[in-house]
Amino acid sequence: MSASKFDPKTLSDREEIRDILVLYAKSLDRRDYAALRRVFTPDATGNYFGAGTHQGAEKIAAFIERALSQCGPTQHLLGSIEVDVKGDAATANCYLQAIHVGKRAGYEGKVLTVWGIYRDRLVRTPEGWRIQYRELETTHADGDIGMTL
Amino acid sequence: MSASKFDPKTLSDREEIRDILVLYAKSLDRRDYAALRRVFTPDATGNYFGAGTHQGAEKIAAFIERALSQCGPTQHLLGSIEVDVKGDAATANCYLQAIHVGKRAGYEGKVLTVWGIYRDRLVRTPEGWRIQYRELETTHADGDIGMTL
Amino acid sequence: MSASKFDPKTLSDREEIRDILVLYAKSLDRRDYAALRRVFTPDATGNYFGAGTHQGAEKIAAFIERALSQCGPTQHLLGSIEVDVKGDAATANCYLQAIHVGKRAGYEGKVLTVWGIYRDRLVRTPEGWRIQYRELETTHADGDIGMTL
Numbered sequence: 001m002s003a004s005k006f007d008p009k010t011l012s013d014r015e016e017i018r019d020i021l022v023l024y025a026k027s028l029d030r031r032d033y034a035a036l037r038r039v040f041t042p043d044a045t046g047n048y049f050g051a052g053t054h055q056g057a058e059k060i061a062a063f064i065e066r067a068l069s070q071c072g073p074t075q076h077l078l079g080s081i082e083v084d085v086k087g088d089a090a091t092a093n094c095y096l097q098a099i100h101v102g103k104r105a106g107y108e109g110k111v112l113t114v115w116g117i118y119r120d121r122l123v124r125t126p127e128g129w130r131i132q133y134r135e136l137e138t139t140h141a142d143g144d145i146g147m148t149l
Numbered sequence: 150m151s152a153s154k155f156d157p158k159t160l161s162d163r164e165e166i167r168d169i170l171v172l173y174a175k176s177l178d179r180r181d182y183a184a185l186r187r188v189f190t191p192d193a194t195g196n197y198f199g200a201g202t203h204q205g206a207e208k209i210a211a212f213i214e215r216a217l218s219q220c221g222p223t224q225h226l227l228g229s230i231e232v233d234v235k236g237d238a239a240t241a242n243c244y245l246q247a248i249h250v251g252k253r254a255g256y257e258g259k260v261l262t263v264w265g266i267y268r269d270r271l272v273r274t275p276e277g278w279r280i281q282y283r284e285l286e287t288t289h290a291d292g293d294i295g296m297t298l
Numbered sequence: 299m300s301a302s303k304f305d306p307k308t309l310s311d312r313e314e315i316r317d318i319l320v321l322y323a324k325s326l327d328r329r330d331y332a333a334l335r336r337v338f339t340p341d342a343t344g345n346y347f348g349a350g351t352h353q354g355a356e357k358i359a360a361f362i363e364r365a366l367s368q369c370g371p372t373q374h375l376l377g378s379i380e381v382d383v384k385g386d387a388a389t390a391n392c393y394l395q396a397i398h399v400g401k402r403a404g405y406e407g408k409v410l411t412v413w414g415i416y417r418d419r420l421v422r423t424p425e426g427w428r429i430q431y432r433e434l435e436t437t438h439a440d441g442d443i444g445m446t447l
Binding site: 157158160161162164165168171172174175178222223224225226227228246248250260277 | 302303304305306309312375377378379380391393395413437438440
Binding site: 004005006007008011014077079080081082093095097115139140142 | 306307309310311313314317320321323324327371372373374375376377395397399409426
């Protein structure tokens, strides 16, 4: 006889938060920047280390749009997702394996692969869970499609 | 004070549907075509775009068996799974990273990697959730193991 | 009108077990061997096939530490996780895509990629779910960073 670690409300919160992380990734690959902006609080911070820190959902989305406009098809696969909910705040940590197919002249069909870790702080808002702080640490990268950030 | 987004029944449905998506992938890698057929409704449609549309669980499984008989070990890794349940119907969308190791003469040890998106419509049946329509859109492919589809 | 397949307690158990599988993977990449030992029961068995069977959480962690001390950054991405809970015992099965960046002289920047399957038996303990038996079957490996096991 042992109690459950996660109550139904926490299970729902964890599921909703995972959906937000996945929506970020799929919005990138769908080039759906309206959906991407809704993943964040309006005042969110996006810290992409070597590629800069961007303040506000609008600027984060604009940064990503500039980067992805230089790519052909992409896939941002997430896995190993950890979520920790504490009331109306949460942290998350997940792995990324992303491929970016080249489209610039001379790079067609080449692939840039990025392995990394997203670390997030989220908050519960009237519209649902939103990312307030996201950072992406690159574990490794391989390939060159002539992107400039 | 906010309500949960997902009630316990919906959480259970989402979990069951993810299990079905994963069972499809693992049935391929285990070459377990009996399990593969049970993932689908008998009248299911499998749309593999360039590799054809196949009608019925039997024909879908036969198509896959023909393809995989030309491969050594494979791994169909799924991630970034989205599920949307509406009563007794659901849609799902997940990412695939699949490796296929070559086995034909001249291709031993070579690898064909496929990145793609599965898009599904599922229905609740007396035996549980089943895939009624599945399509696989290939995002990118790399390598050659001499497969013919 | 149909019953839910998974009750709230089972949903919580499945979630907790997935967390343990993910914690194993992230402990490796964080080189956090104290966390790694806590993933297992003290008397756990780790069967790494060609790389040996190791008895006890201490010896499993020591084996992994020896291997990873030869690597630069690593990422152990998990996906396609299956969990089956039966009372106070459970089995799990998940896919691994792991990259290991080389650090030995002559191997800097090279990558060893391993695709595999973890198969686990877990038990419920007063501290939560723990792995009692884990095996790793390698599906395929590619690359060389000069590791010795």
